[in-house]
Amino acid sequence: MTGFRTPQGGLIDRSKPLEFTFDGRSYSGFQGDTLASALLANGVRIMGRSFKYHRPRGVWGAWFDDPNAIFDVTLNGRTLPNCAATTTALIDGMQARAVNAFPTAKHDLKGVLDRFHALMPAGFYYKTFIWPNWHLFEGMIRKMAGLGRLDGELIAGYQSAQHHDRCDLLVVGGGGAGLAAARHAAEAGQNVLLIEDHPALGGGLFRRALPVEGQSPADWIAAQQAAILAAGGRILTGTTAFGVFDHNMVGLAQDHGFAKAPSLWRIRARRILMTTGALERPVTFANNDRPGVMGLDGALEYLARYGVAAGRDIAVLSNNTFATAAQPLLEQAGCKVTLLDATRGPAKAIGKTLRAVDHNGQRIACDTLLVSGGRTPVVHLWRHAGGKLDWNNTISAFVPGHAPDGMAAAGAANGTYDLDDALSEARAVALNHAAPPARKPVPMPLLQPDTNSNTRQWIDLQHDVTLKDIKLAAQENYVSVEHLKRYTTLGMAPDQGKTANMAGLAAMAQLQGQSIPETGTTTFRPPFVPVPLELYHGARRGQLFNPLKRLPLENRHRAAGAALGEYGGWLRPAWYSDIDAEVRMARNHVGLLDATPLGKIEVMGPDAAKFLDFVYYNTIATLKPGHIRYGFMLTEGGIVFDDGVVARMDPNRFVISCSSSHVAGVTALLESWRQDGNDPDRVFIHDTTANWATLTITGPQAKPVMQALDLGVDLAGFAHMTWQTGHFHDTPLRVARVSFTGDTSFEITLPSAQAEPFWDTALQLVQAENGGPIGIEAVSHMRAEKGFIIIGKDTDGETMPHDLGFSIPRRKKRAAFVGDRSLHSETANRPDRRQLVGLRSDTLLPTGAHLVTGKRSIGTVTSSYHSPTLNHPIALALLENGANRHGEAITVWHMDREIPATVTAPCFLDPKGDRLDA
Amino acid sequence: MAYSAFALLRHAFNGHNGWKPAWRSPKPQAEYDIVIIGGGGHGLATAYYLAKNHGVRRIAVLEKGWLGGGNTGRNTTTIRSNYFYPESAALYDLSVRLYENLSRELNYNVMFSQRGLMFLVHSEPEMEIAARTVNAMRLNGVDAELLDRDAVRKRAPVLNFRDDARYPIHGGVFQGRAGTARHDAVAWGYARAADRQGVDIIQNCEVTGLLIENGICKGVETSKGRIRAGRVGGAVAGHSSVLAGMGGFQLPIQSYALQAFVSEPLKPVIDTVAFSPATGTYFCQSDKGGLVIGGALDRVPSYGQRGNMPVQEQVLSGLIEMAPALAKVKLLRHWAGNVDVTPDSSPLIGPTPLEGLFINCGWGTGGFKAIPAGGYLFAHLLATGNHHAISRPFDLDRFARGALIDEGAASGIAH
Amino acid sequence: MQQFPCPFCGLRDEREFHFAAEAGKIRPDTTQPVSDADWAAYLHNRKNPKGETREVWIHTPCAEVFILKRDTLSMAVLGCEPLRKDIP
Ligand SMILES: Cc1cc2nc3c(=O)[nH]c(=O)nc-3n(C[C@H](O)[C@H](O)[C@H](O)COP(=O)(O)OP(=O)(O)OC[C@H]3O[C@@H](n4cnc5c(N)ncnc54)[C@H](O)[C@@H]3O)c2cc1C
């Protein structure tokens, strides 16, 4: 038992005790504690195990820089894996368990692994497990690896709110520099947002524990806070800037407490001021991983924020004057303090339970060793934004150099450690003025590790990277910083090497006989601290992840008992009762289909005809007003992109009815050709798909239904592939005679708002003719019976129009059109192109089966149904040279099974088209 | 000095002081038989096979940064050969077969782990397309299974089997021989093996220009001086257009950032690779325990290697839709590589309009899996001046011939 | 999250835009003979510059097709111009 709660002090609420457990044992803490501070206060030393050797680990830091204390935490039946004990606020009833330790962190059975550490140097797995095969060892290794356990349970209501906002100045970090800057800028009229990741503002001012500009830290902080708010500034605490992205977009994660999803703020800041402070740097010496060895700043934070002393008998090993300033604070708390100068001679921690430190030939008894090897400015965000770093020799650290656009740094983050200097720098930079030169630099000599020693000196505490590993990497020529990191796994633990990276760099520089800046720095990647994946999710979930397009008649379809399914992004009736029955009904009587998703893109203007001639494979200019033509749009590569019909309204106006899933694509394609290559004042494009509903009446009884509907069209003179205007009551509408079924069909297009009354009337009349609604599946059957293709199903990324039997424009069309030249490439001319055919067989062929000769695929079955009309199986296929193979026997291959079939023409029903006008 | 458990034991006794450098850091010579630009997996593998299979002696690999630091060190390590077209299947299955023996061949554990990969299928119509793919793979001689919903669930219970899933799981296309390997180890293993064959791997050596004499490429200008070469091979991925620019021609390539994500380490969650074409996300778990997550290209073409928020949101939301229990898992790190995307998402291997310069590029989002085959085939081309039959269809001339090998439609998502 | 300028609507979120092509491509006159190589170059080749580039983009909400100048390495946006010449 070493750490203890001081009788007073800290930001905790001692009137609110909280109970919790760790590794099965009960403890208590106070409101305002973190799990780590509460455990430390209870004298708990061992809070985790290292990743590789399972060495006991105490807490090293007091905030996100701690690499050691990682718990799976359960509260009210909800478990979160991998919670950093140092940043998890204590709540009554929490049950915490150290990850990767069994049964407990204190008595971890895998602790024996450390005895074999000599067999597990850096990268040992690259040299072993080669015979017979890695996969044999992998399962065991995977079970040993990993930290927390994911329970697979969902947390109800776990959804990140998403905010979008902007500001003139985003101040990241609410310590002294950040508070001063935010106040200064806000009072100068800037729209300021100050964020701080701790629950309380103040940053390092608490642990510094000295007056600030003549006020106590708490008073000064409160005064700045009040002034910022009074000047219209905003403050978010418990909020971390986790990344800076393009064009000054900063991602903020706002914490809402345990098992609650944090909010994501996307802030567009005119300027970003980084006042993120600096982190304690460890010292590399023998046995420096022993529990009880802690960062000095961490210990001071525990003292100042939580009223917890890290130990009673404390030695402080440091290279700087912060240690001197810390001594009285620790002594006031009742600790005995010995200061040791880290620049003078190597140190060695003594005792499994720390009892002394050997330093400079002396043995100093202590139960706790606080280390401070300098400071590392927190420059992550600077690097995210592409800012440069400079090496500063006085403080032996990388500091912000050339600034990214709209970004500045001040205070400790900028290497300005003296508070007065930091405050004046922050105030200047807040107004975009040059900072005055620092008056009181705080020198921090570089500590060189003893690379000749044979002792075990830790660089990365979580990942068990020791100085020997760095040496091995150097010896094996993994010397570039990235090789070093990847080979040894330095800095790749959940703390991402916030403290370890600099120690590793220093060691590598020393081993290479070069300076640290010559050795380089690792890249800093977002997120700055781990954030829940949910942060990025928010409302983009479930049906909203990719919302379906809904039909204006959805309620009618539901009422009619439709099974709704997703087709090309639309929720459509797949069937109402029975697909075969629907087909027979439509073939024998009449069917009513909701074809609303069909595209309705208007193309208008004096150049419209010429324009369509260019974007269509077929010639459109010769189409007469009142008429309709079926055609293809190709890609410039000559591949069939869409099929559909074009109706000419008048000489300068057309409506393109593209397939339902292609509306956005076709519109964009038309727009880009219109504006890039044509005169945009002579042709216009307008997508009206969402404004109109389309209902199709199809079948031998379609005409009588139309008669009864009485839409004011001339039914007697209504030829196939023409259209007329009509009206339903007072609503104008269009009626087109086109057919996807091969039967007489009328396609009625009217404003969506009138869809329901029209449907009601039409359905009644259809039913009167022994018909009813039909779903998309029935239509698919009927299309296949006729050999009508569905683009993307019966065609693929290689299909050209002549593969589908449409070869005249390819041969004859004179005008230029999209894709024209590609239809004459070597490949386009090959005799073995895959062409559309029909297949007959005794049994239903599986869609997706291949056609083969031997084991070579020469085609695929693209659509296959039992035809309700013909009462036998039918299929469409793409087959090499298929057009010339009608009548041939062919082998269909599915999952190693062969099925005989015969090649036919693609049209199975009424090839002459008699039914169209039946 | 061979690597083995025994060697490890032996070296443990003298504090591992005896291990030799994995590769040298040689000074560049004035001239080589073959100079390879780009020390990624493809460049290093090419050098290795040139020396090993073709007996070429004087070979240099020039890398502007650190070897393996391009996409080879940034990818999500997925390896598979479940392709639709026979040309692709031949290429990628050669690669899988070479991977199957690679650790032993290189005497370096590349951790090739054949724990399988599945493409999820989210609807009945997609099941038909899946059947078409499985049949194609089997006809191509590649192992493939069509899984139903229960079989998918058995392999990856963490996936979304809830009733309210936006993309319900109907089944999957599974390739058992697919899996992952440790990306760095592939680069390092090839580098070490090539170095032992005498290949000079020269890091921090950027090619800044091509030495062109009488219209023929005779070498390169670099940040370390001029280096002459009998033949020059470029394997610079996202920078292929920059290299082409030095040679005075253009390529059918667009560079994009492709992002990847890794979570904090967890005890085993999933033991295969799962792709969802509908959400555009895929993930697996590394041996260390981190979930390795990937998805679509960034929307804006670029040479930036950091990636952008819209795709982060898309991919990570997609992941949670795919496996809702992962919502509370924390993201540790994300990054991007600079990938070279061709119009048909198939690679380019072959001569260029500049005589003496050959390229191996266009692997886009999925060339890690192809490193052994890419190196093997490119070495053949550089050594003999002629294509191996397997690389022939991937020549640059396929565009003029209209013979694209467009796998995009076949797989939905390319990795 | 980048912001691009639409000549018609002003600065907007990148998600509203679609990349169409590199600027300056001229479609060969296909009513005249075009070689396989020229056609393939038109279809597929591109400069793909590292650094400054001019590209054709579409602003989806307003359907404006325009030229965007930007830097493919720094992501800096350098300007935009409408394709139509008569807009000031
Ligand atoms: C995020 C991400 C995920 C991916 N996931 C997968 C996956 O799961 N499966 C898969 O199969 N593939 C994946 N890939 C793709 C795969 O990583 C690449 O296709 C593959 O690594 C390419 O290897 P390479 O050797 O051609 O290129 P690289 O590894 O990029 O090597 C090219 C090298 O050329 C160097 N270079 C460039 N210009 C010069 C010059 N002028 N002079 C000298 N050197 C130069 C570069 O520095 C670089 O090191 C992914 C890629 C990314 C970015």
Ligand SMILES: [Zn+2]
């Ligand atoms: Zn606009």
